[in-house]
Structure formats: structure tokens, C-alpha cells
Amino acid sequence: MSLVTEHFMRSCQSLAGGVSSSTRVNQALGHAMKFDRAQGCRVWDLDGREYLDLCCSHGATLLGHGDERVQRAVEGVLARGAACSYESELHTELAELLCATIPCLERVRFTGSGTEATMHCIRLARAVTGRNLLLRFEGNFHGYHDQVMLGSNEPGVFHPALQPQSTGMVPGLDQHIVQIPYNRPDLVEEAFSRFGDQLAAAICEPIYYNAGCVVPSPEFMRTLRRQATEHGTVLIFDEVLSAFRTCAGGAQQHLDVTPDLCTLGKAVGGGYPLSVFGGRTDLMQRLMPEGDCQHSGTYNGHPVVIAAAFAAVSAYREDDFYSHIESVAQRLYDGLRQLFESRGLPIRIQGLGARFGIYCGIRDEVRSYQDTLPHNREMMLRFIAAAIEEGVYFHDYGGVACHHGFCAATTLDDVGEILDRLGRAVSRLT
Ligand SMILES: Cc1ncc(COP(=O)(O)O)c(C=O)c1O
The missing domain is CATH 3.40.640.10 (Type I PLP-dependent aspartate aminotransferase-like (Major domain))
Structure with a gap:
């Protein structure tokens, strides 16, 4: 058993549901991830496995961890x-x-x-x-x-x-x-x-x-x-x-x-x-x-x-902060689109600035809550589980369609690595 799973089971004996916040259980894993440390755009779990972080503390760590x-x-x-x-x-x-x-x-x-x-x-x-x-x-x-x-x-x-x-x-x-x-x-x-x-x-x-x-x-x-x-x-x-x-x-x-x-x-x-x-x-x-x-x-x-x-x-407020965010956003969102398209997966990316949504089984622009309802959550959960296996951390907190994002510590090289890892994750699905 991994240390993450072992520790989650232990925490359930004293912490209600094993978490400090109900939505911290990752629905794709069925338990909370347990992290040991974090730096920049990377986090490491209790077993020492490294992940590129596309949750970024639900958007709180926009600068990156440990800035x-x-x-x-x-x-x-x-x-x-x-x-x-x-x-x-x-x-x-x-x-x-x-x-x-x-x-x-x-x-x-x-x-x-x-x-x-x-x-x-x-x-x-x-x-x-x-x-x-x-x-x-x-x-x-x-x-x-x-x-x-x-x-x-x-x-x-x-x-x-x-x-x-x-x-x-x-x-x-x-x-x-x-x-x-x-x-x-x-x-x-x-x-x-x-x-x-x-x-x-x-x-x-x-x-x-x-x-x-x-x-x-x-x-x-x-x-x-x-x-x-x-x-x-x-x-x-x-x-x-x-x-x-x-x-x-x-x-x-x-x-x-x-x-x-x-x-x-x-x-x-x-x-x-x-x-x-x-x-x-x-x-x-x-x-x-x-x-x-x-x-x-x-x-x-x-x-x-x-x-x-x-x-x-x-x-x-620094001059080049948002030009960097924009260039990472463009490379990441275009890369994800190309990845899904090349594998014939009907997955739509909508992103603005440092946060984005992934919609499975939806091709047209999502403009309202109602538009998210056809989102195929089962496909999404399988994708996230595979991404985590390959070392990219997404958090599914249980919304119809969840938000994801990157931090400013992410470089264009990191984006290349994210896309490589997700390419391997997608191969597990198809
Ligand atoms: C738009 C919006 N408002 C309010 C909240 C609640 O914030 P908190 O979780 O810090 O209580 C959130 C949290 O995700 C949010 O996204």
C-alpha cells in the first residue's frame, strides 16, 4: 500500500472524512492526495512522487509554491x-x-x-x-x-x-x-x-x-x-x-x-x-x-x-507578469487542444489567463451552467486518474465541470513536460 493511501486511512480515524475541507477528496482517486512538499509548479506526495501541479491550490498559489x-x-x-x-x-x-x-x-x-x-x-x-x-x-x-x-x-x-x-x-x-x-x-x-x-x-x-x-x-x-x-x-x-x-x-x-x-x-x-x-x-x-x-x-x-x-x-503588478501568463496559457491550451484532437478525443478546452476548463464530450462553446451538463464526468475522471499516474496533478472536487490552472512559476519548458506526460496519460485512455 502506498504511503498516501495508508496515511489517508489513518487520517480518517481522527479527521472527519480524512480531510479539512470536504472538496479536498479528489473524486478521480476516491481519497485525498497527501502531499509532503511543494516548490514552484511542482508538488511531491508522501511517497516522493513528483507532479506538475495544474490545481495550484484551487488558484491560491498563482505565483507558485514557496515563492x-x-x-x-x-x-x-x-x-x-x-x-x-x-x-x-x-x-x-x-x-x-x-x-x-x-x-x-x-x-x-x-x-x-x-x-x-x-x-x-x-x-x-x-x-x-x-x-x-x-x-x-x-x-x-x-x-x-x-x-x-x-x-x-x-x-x-x-x-x-x-x-x-x-x-x-x-x-x-x-x-x-x-x-x-x-x-x-x-x-x-x-x-x-x-x-x-x-x-x-x-x-x-x-x-x-x-x-x-x-x-x-x-x-x-x-x-x-x-x-x-x-x-x-x-x-x-x-x-x-x-x-x-x-x-x-x-x-x-x-x-x-x-x-x-x-x-x-x-x-x-x-x-x-x-x-x-x-x-x-x-x-x-x-x-x-x-x-x-x-x-x-x-x-x-x-x-x-x-x-x-x-x-x-x-x-x-510587475511589468512582465501577465505577458508570461499569456504565453504559458497559449502554449498550454493550444497544446492540450492539439493533443486531444490528434487522438480523436471530443474534449474541449476553454481558458482565459491562468485558469481553464476541460469539457469532455462537448464541442460547442460553453456559455452557461446548462451548457456544462452534457460534460462526460466519467471520461474526465478517467483522464485525471491517468494524468496523476503520469505525474500531472489535477483535482476533481466534484463540480459538474471543475476549474484547473497553472502558476506563474510554470515555464514554457514545463508546459512541454506537462504535454508529454499528458500524452502518455491519454494513451492509457485510448
Ligand atoms: C467565486 C468564489 N467565491 C467564493 C468562494 C469561497 O471561497 P473560500 O473557499 O475561500 O471560502 C470560492 C471558492 O472556490 C469561489 O470560487
């Missing part, structure tokens, strides 16, 4: 005692850097996870507007809190009945949500014409990476922005996953649409647990102690993660 700049920043804070639950110069410097980098940010708050960030944005929008209803988009993921963990069993439907996606949730939360399909400007118009004066907020993934990689049409985004403004609804871009993938200013800069509030997570912390929410000053002033809306937490803005984030965001 020296982040490490130095963290060590600097540790050497000074890492005084937590206090404010320091570092907090102001990071807040200033973020406000100078992300278009909608005039004021920010630091918090711990993407889940917390969306929860606080929604609370703030309700506080500011005095309204309850939330407009959201089918399949878009906004974390694990009760306000957003609802979904429908009727794909493609306008304002369907919603069911809780976990047990243990208070009934009736569905009454506060209007859900419509993504990328449908006509349905955005309809939602606002029917519910506009009751909508506190509209929240979306501005690039819908949680379904692999779904890019919004300019008309969809323009309509959403215009309708939200006309109806006094707070437009929230959930950029937990999309920020820093294509450019330093996030999806909002890439799409040239500025929301009222946004969330940042994952990559913002450079591999350390930070999330951010923020936006217009007049909205953020509603937070205590200036206003009456609560956001607080003992570990908010821990100095270690603030220092890591400052180093990471500074790196994203």
Missing part, C-alpha cells in the same frame, strides 16, 4: 513577533496597494476566506439598501454560507424553486433569492423589471471559472451594470477566483465593467489565507464603527497573511 518574495515577507513579520489582532502599517500599505490596483476599490476590509467575503458583501448591500432580495446566477459559486448555498434542479429556468445544497440549513432562505441563467441579458432585464425595486444586490462571478471557464458576453455585463445602477441595486463582483488571472486589476479591469463592491480571495494572499471585500466609499462607510453594519473577527488581517499578500500583489 521567495512571499517567503521573505512572511519571515520578516515572524521575526517581529507577528502581533495578531492589532492594526499595523502593513494593513494600510496593503489597503492602499489594492485600492490602486483594482478599479472599484476605494475602501477595503480584510477577512479570512472567500465565503466570509461574500457573506459580508451581501450583508452590507442589505444594510445599505434596506432591501432583502439577492439576484444571483445559475451555477455561480459564492462560498459555503447559508445565504448562497442554494441551487435548483431545473437548469436554464428563470427564477426556479431553489433547494438548500446542504442539510442543516434554516428553511425559507430561498425566498430571498432570485436566480437566473448566466449570460442572458434578456433575463437580466426581466429580473430587474419584475424585482428591481426589491433587489438589494446582484452578485456574479464576472468570469465564471467555477464551471471551468465561462466568459460573459459584453452585452450581458453592460446590461447588468446598467440595470443595477437604474434600480439602486448594489452590483457585487465575486472575484475570489477571477481576480489576478488575466490582469492585476481583476476581471473588472479585463471586462471594463466596474462593480459597486467586489470580493477577492485565493490569489490575493499569495498562498496564505486572506480574503478582501471592498468598493465604493459611501457603501463601505456603512460598516461599524463608522456605520451600523457588523464585520469583525479576531484573525482578520493577520500580519503574516497581510505581508504575504503585499508581496504577491506587488508581483502581479
